[in-house]
Amino acid sequence: MEIAIVGAGPAGLVAALQLHARGISARIYEAVGELRPLGVGVDIKPYGVQELDGIGLRAEFEAMSVDAQESLFFNHHGQEIYAERCGTHMGYLYPQRFVHRGYLQMMLYRAVVDRLGEDAVVTGARTVSYESDAEGATIHLEHRDGTTSTVSADVVIAADGIKSAVRRQMHPTSADPKYSGITMWRGTTVMEPFKTGGTILHIGDPRVASMIVYPIADDFEGTGKTLVNWVVEATRDESVEDWNQRGTVDEIVHLFDDTDLPFLDVQRMLRDAHEVLLFPLIDHDPLDTWLDGRVALLGDAAHAMYPRGGNGVCQAFVDARVIAEHLATAADPDEALRAYQAARLEPVNRLVLANRGEAYEVIRRMVAERTDGKPFDDIEAVLPLAEADEIFSRYHALVGMPRPGYRADEATGFRSADIVKTEVLDAEGRRQKALIAGDLDALDALFDESLVHVHAPGLTHDKAQLLEHTATRRAYLEITRGDLDVRVFGDVAVVTGPITNRMRAPGGGERTLAGVATQVLHRTQEQGWQFVSFQMTPYGEQAWGQLPSEAQEVVKS
Secondary structure (H helix, E strand, O other), X not given: OEEEEEXXXXXXXXXXXXXHHOOOEEEEEOOXXXXXXXXXXXXEOHHHHHHHHHOOXXXXXXXXXXXXXXXXXXXXXXXXXXXXXXXXXXXXXXXXEEEEHHHHHHHHHHHHXXXXXXXXXXXXXXXXXXXXXXXXXEEEEEEOOOOEEEEEEOEEEEOOOOOOHHHHHHOHHHOOOEEEEXXXXXXXXXXOOOOOOOEEEEEOOOOOOEEEEEEEEOOHHHOOOEXXXXXXXXXXXXXXXXXXXXXXXXXXXXXXXXXXXOOEOHHHHHHOOOEEEEEEEEEOOOOOOOXXXXXXXXXXXXXXXXXXXXXXXXXXXXXXXXXXXXXXXOOOHHHHHHHHHHHHHHHHHHHHHHHHOOHHHHHHHHHHHHHOOOOOOOHHHHOOHHHHHHHHHHHHHHOOOOOOOHHHOOOOEEOHHHHHHHHHHHHHHHHHHXXXXXXXXXXXXXXXXXXXXXXXXXXXXXXXXHHHHHHHHOOEEXXXXXXXXXXXXXXXXXXXXXXXXXXXXXXXXXXXXXXXXEEEEEEEOXXXXXXXXXXXXXXXXXXXXXXXXXXXXXXXX
């Protein structure tokens, strides 16, 4: 069986590899004269990585991509709305990875050439039309030197993208993409890593502007810095319906004047852009068939969707495997193509329509509408975690990736503030145990070199002195804490609350000291949360007595 594939994008290249793995001969015809690593970032979901694993490319792919660890959602003011883990960090069997689209395409191209041969990809051959009959299909090509030719095969797979010539002939009334009226500014910036180094950010009020940010290459070109991909969606006075127009951030920087993230200056990131391209936000209306005789549409040619949720490329990978499986096992090519369409068309059409509705990104719109675009005091009162979990879980199930734990009624999303509070309180718990046990190694890791520790009597120790105090005096017998208030400011946390220390007395016996302790911690990449300062104020006589407001609180209680 001979297969002709139109288009050497990721979809067409993976289709060729899937067919080859099943002993089916395939050749790709690509319009451009030379494949080059163009484009910006793509988000490959766990099921996309699984498809690459199935064709033996997982290790090479992971070496060139960034492990996705967490996905964080913020309102226009930089307040966190929701968060979820990614890939294996969520519990999936496969990771989620961020990568430069051009690097991905070139990896697939090299694999095709290595496995199928140098002549497996014919460049400079633009498909302009096709014919199909009961015996097979023929594509008509125009070459860059002005000549023309035809190629006949048992099956033609059209993976020639959102502006597919094959789709235009097959569905002339549904050939042109639908423009949403929204323009995307897509760019890359070389910068220091942020958050975990594998964090994707979803920022903004969609009624004004949206921004997605994620890393796509570590140690970019040996700089030690990260190549970060970002995309901004906003309306524009002048419509943009062509691809790859050069752009500038001047039109969009001001849209994020009020966005304050403690770990990232988004306006500086935009201004420092390595390159900026303009794209229209477009998709295709769902089709009722992807087939015309022995010609089949695949990937964006069949189901171009808004780039929300990161599923366009991944769905094309699934298309490629499914069509190859059926061509390898069905009684004849016609049966195989019908089975491919039956398996893929309806579920992917549902996904196209879901993405028009903003997919899970809708939570940012919901919060903006419920708060009238203003900052909130308590996100749980605006968008309960359980409500957000339900939205995300429905979408993940829609793309064939049900969230681990959801069916067991486990919380699958989280709020970073809750996680940070847990981490900080865990550090405090370890500090208490280490002081009681005299564990100097544990204390050395918990205390920053700049530590200032003020004991209740007013005695001040630096780190070395506190470790000496602990080693020689073993003063702490029991430490009890009450309800603690944890406030977080980026990578700094302040903990305030009651403390009772049962201690050895200098002259023998025991003594108990109670009061309020204030601790400051900062987060480091190497050691996690470390204590910078500790100050205990013992309970005692109030020299000034109660304030009127404090007296009123006592009466009310």
